[in-house]
Structure formats: structure tokens, C-alpha cells
Amino acid sequence: MNTNNVSPPKVLIISFLIFLLTGTLLLYLPVAVKTGSSDFMTALFTATSALCVTGLVTVNTIAHWSVFGQVVILLLIQVGGLGVMTFATFFVLLLGQHINLKQKLVMQYALGKSSMEDIIGIFRYLLIFSIMIESVGALILFINWIPEMGWGKSLWYGIFHSVSAFNNAGIDLFGNSLQGFTGDWVVNITISLLFIIGSLGFLVIYEIINYRERRQLSLHARMVLIGTGLVVALGAVMFLLVEYNHALIQLPWTEKILASYFMAATRTCGFATIDMSTTMLPTQIMMMGLMFIGGAPGSTSGGIKVTTFLLLLLTVLSVFKGRKEVEFAGRRVSATDVFRAITVALVSAMVVFMVTIVIALQNHDLARILFEAVSATGTVGLSLGITPELNNLGQIMLVLAMVFGRLGPVTIGLAMAYQPQQANIRFPEERIIIG
Numbered sequence: 001m002n003t004n005n006v007s008p009p010k011v012l013i014i015s016f017l018i019f020l021l022t023g024t025l026l027l028y029l030p031v032a033v034k035t036g037s038s039d040f041m042t043a044l045f046t047a048t049s050a051l052c053v054t055g056l057v058t059v060n061t062i063a064h065w066s067v068f069g070q071v072v073i074l075l076l077i078q079v080g081g082l083g084v085m086t087f088a089t090f091f092v093l094l095l096g097q098h099i100n101l102k103q104k105l106v107m108q109y110a111l112g113k114s115s116m117e118d119i120i121g122i123f124r125y126l127l128i129f130s131i132m133i134e135s136v137g138a139l140i141l142f143i144n145w146i147p148e149m150g151w152g153k154s155l156w157y158g159i160f161h162s163v164s165a166f167n168n169a170g171i172d173l174f175g176n177s178l179q180g181f182t183g184d185w186v187v188n189i190t191i192s193l194l195f196i197i198g199s200l201g202f203l204v205i206y207e208i209i210n211y212r213e214r215r216q217l218s219l220h221a222r223m224v225l226i227g228t229g230l231v232v233a234l235g236a237v238m239f240l241l242v243e244y245n246h247a248l249i250q251l252p253w254t255e256k257i258l259a260s261y262f263m264a265a266t267r268t269c270g271f272a273t274i275d276m277s278t279t280m281l282p283t284q285i286m287m288m289g290l291m292f293i294g295g296a297p298g299s300t301s302g303g304i305k306v307t308t309f310l311l312l313l314l315t316v317l318s319v320f321k322g323r324k325e326v327e328f329a330g331r332r333v334s335a336t337d338v339f340r341a342i343t344v345a346l347v348s349a350m351v352v353f354m355v356t357i358v359i360a361l362q363n364h365d366l367a368r369i370l371f372e373a374v375s376a377t378g379t380v381g382l383s384l385g386i387t388p389e390l391n392n393l394g395q396i397m398l399v400l401a402m403v404f405g406r407l408g409p410v411t412i413g414l415a416m417a418y419q420p421q422q423a424n425i426r427f428p429e430e431r432i433i434i435g
Contacts, residue, residue, distance in 0.1 A: 012407070024043050027042075029068075031066065032068055032069035034064065046058070047073075051406070052379050053081045053169040054270065055164075055382075056375060056381050056383055056398060058387055080169070081163075081166065081198065082126065125202075129202075129209075130166065133194065134194075138158040140190045141157065141187065142155050144187065162190075165194035165271065166194040166197065166198045168195050168198050168270075168302075169381070177270075177273070178191065178272065179273055179275055182251065183255045185258065188273065192266070196232075199228070200228065203220070204296055219333075223310050224296040226310070228296070228306055231264075233264075235265075235267065236265075242286075246279070247280070266382070267380065268291075268295040268380060287371075291303060292304060294380075303378040303380075304345050304348050309345075310328075311333065355373040355398065358393065359390065359398075362391055372386055376398040376402050377402075377404065
């Protein structure tokens with residue numbers, strides 16, 4: 001296939017699907033399971049969940065998959081979290097080859113960057129930074145788990161959970177997520193910092209670390225940091241208030257606060273220190289909202305993105321104030337960005353709606369179905385436990401939702417409708433009654 005005639009979004013999608021097929025076939029091999037063999041649907045679902053860094057599973061990871069299978073899952077998480085183009089770029093640079101304009105354009109789409117300025121430098125930095133953060137996280141977890149697990153097991157568990165956390169995958173080797181570490185401050189803080197850093201997006205991290213040189217943050221970075229802080233803080237307070245005498249009732253007050261913070265922050269990852277099926281309906285509804293919002297563009301997390309959510313709120317505020325333009329922090333937001341934010345939110349809501357309808361054909365527990373659909377579309381992985389109970393049709397719908405959530409509605413839309421720029425034609429304007 002001549003990639004010169006293929007649009008950048010299509011290149012990303014095709015590369016993604018090739019990795020997905022490869023991962024599925026590897027997990028379908030008998031050597032990937034501990035005993036017997038794995039059916040194709042289980043292999044496909046697990047590979048999709050790992051590559052889409054979601055965390056929903058139909059089988060117990062440590063009980064079902066062999067060491068080979070676990071390594072495949074870990075590699076899929078790493079590729080899916082950092083992005084297919086990151087690894088492609090790494091190998092191209094490793095071989096000393098030149099990155100052409102077409103490849104730079106694809107990399108720009110992969111990062112969600114508005115320009116190609118210093119794109120190669122950012123990709124190099126992304127790889128080095130990611131490996132360093134994952135290594136530090138793995139080392140801390142390794143040391144913390146040595147007394148309990150021994151050297152060998154704690155090393156593997158440290159590496160696996162550090163990579164899974166930083167890439168916001170949420171796939172664990174314990175069988176019950178992190179519910180056995182609800183009061184472990186080292187595990188909670190280490191894991192949460194890993195997936196929060198991963199959810200900020202590489203461009204934001206790049207700006208923060210290079211802040212001394214520029215002495216300012218872009219509007220995008222400020223929106224990401226403000227939005228992330230507000231979402232996590234408000235989510236933690238609500239979780240604590242609602243579940244204080246319910247799901248958190250057995251915990252000391254310090255652990256109640258720790259668990260509330262962790263569960264609010266894990267809106268992008270899927271690791272859980274509290275069993276979500278034991279929480280009250282208001283908490284589950286709140287978590288659906290947090291999962292739908294997700295993390296930052298160009299990050300390892302999913303959702304409609306926190307910038308999209310903030311932009312929607314600012315748009316509503318502008319309408320109420322009678323303004324024709326959206327403004328934030330002394331800057332005017334492009335109308336194109338506003339249209340994209342509305343498109344992303346609406347398309348994502350439609351996907352959740354359709355997935356919920358199809359799954360409801362076999363299961364009538366609306367709250368649990370909706371929770372799973374939002375979790376899959378937001379590539380989060382939190383679950384109320386119905387995923388293993390679904391038939392093939394239900395699991396396929398979740399697979400499609402995860403792929404959609406990871407690739408993003410904008411990328412998919414651009415890939416389907418990518419055309420050369422048309423002439424700037426403006427039609428006569430006519431008003432429509434709204435509301």
C-alpha cells in the first residue's frame with residue numbers, strides 16, 4: 001500500500017488495527033494461556049482492552065494467562081498507551097533514517113498537536129520521559145512488595161503495574177484490582193501519580209518540564225491542569241460524602257480520604273481500591289460522568305477529554321452572557337475548536353447510547369450496562385462486573401466502543417471524510433429557532 005496516498009488519520013487507524021490483530025493472534029496461541037486453550041473472543045477482547053489501555057477483562061489475568069500471555073498484554077499496553085506512531089518513530093530514528101514530511105504529519109495527528117514545530121524532539125522526549133517514569137514507579141513498587149512477594153515476583157509485579165498505571169490501562173495481576181491495598185499509602189500514591197501524569201498528556205508534561213525556559217504555559221496546558229485539578233478534587237469530595245458510611249464505613253478516616261482521592265483520580269485508569277459494585281447509585285453516576293470526561297488530549301487516557309468538557313462549559317457560559325466568542329484566561333478560543341468539542345461530546349454520547357441499547361437486549365440492569373458502556377468508551381476499565389457475563393455480541397460492542405474511545409471521534413471522522421481543502425464557499429445565512 002502506498003502510504004503517500006493515505007491520509008494521516010487513516011495511517012494511524014491502519015497501524016492500530018495491525019497491532020490489534022497481531023496481539024489477538026499471539027494471545028490466541030496455546031502458549032499464551034496457563035492451561036488448555038483460549039477462545040478467539042477472549043483473545044480479541046483482552047488484546048483490545050490492552051491496546052486501547054482500557055482494563056475491562058472477561059477472564060482473570062493472573063489465573064488465565066501464562067507469563068508469555070502477560071508479556072504480550074504488557075507490550076500491547078505500552079504500545080497502546082504511548083501510541084503506535086511513537087514506536088514507529090523510535091525504530092526509524094534507531095535505524096538512523098530520515099523522518100519525512102508525511103511521517104511528521106502523522107506524528108502530529110498522533111500527539112494531537114496543532115503544529116509540527118519540534119515534533120521529532122517531542123517524540124524523543126516522550127520516549128525517554130515515559131521509560132524513566134515507568135522505571136521509577138516499578139522500582140518503588142518492587143521495593144514495597146519485596147517483603148510480601150519476594151524478589152522475583154515483586155520485580156515482575158512492579159514492572160507490570162507501573163506500565164499499566166502510567167499508560168492508564170488498569171489491568172492488574174491480583175484478580176481484584178488494588179482492593180487489597182486500600183490503606184497502603186505507597187501503592188496508592190505511586191500508582192495514582194503514575195496514571196495522573198500519564199493522563200495529563202505528553203505536550204503538557206513537556207511544557208511543565210521546560211517551564212524555566214519559556215516562563216509561561218500555553219492555554220491548552222492551563223486548561224488541562226485546571227480541569228484535572230477541579231475534576232479530581234470535586235470527585236474525591238463527593239465520593240467521600242456519599243460513601244462515608246457506606247462503602248468506606250469499615251475504614252479509618254485517613255484511609256477514607258485516601259480511598260476517595262484514589263477513586264476520583266482513577267477516572268482515567270480503572271485501578272480500584274474500592275469495589276465499585278458495593279458503591280451507591282449516586283456514586284456510580286458520578287463516576288460515569290468522570291469517566292466520560294476522561295483525561296487530556298494526546299495522553300494515555302480516554303474520554304471526551306477534560307479540555308473538551310471545559311470548552312463546552314465555557315461555550316454555555318458565553319451563550320448566557322450574550323457573547324459571540326468563547327474566551328478563557330484572556331484568550332479567544334477558535335470557533336473550530338468549539339465545533340470539534342461539540343462534535344466529540346455528541347458522537348461519544350451517541351456511541352454510549354448505541355452500545356447500551358444493544359447490550360440491553362440481553363441484560364436489563366440499565367445502571368450496570370450504562371456504566372460498562374461509559375467505561376469502555378472512555379477507555380477506563382472500571383466495572384460493575386457484567387463484562388464476563390455478556391455474550392459475544394455484547395463483548396463485541398464493548399470492543400468497538402474501546403477502539404472508538406482510543407482512536408477518538410475526531411481521528412475517525414477525519415479518516416472517513418479526509419479530503420483536500422475545498423473552495424471557501426459561504427451560503428446565505430438563515431436563523432433557526434433554538435430552545
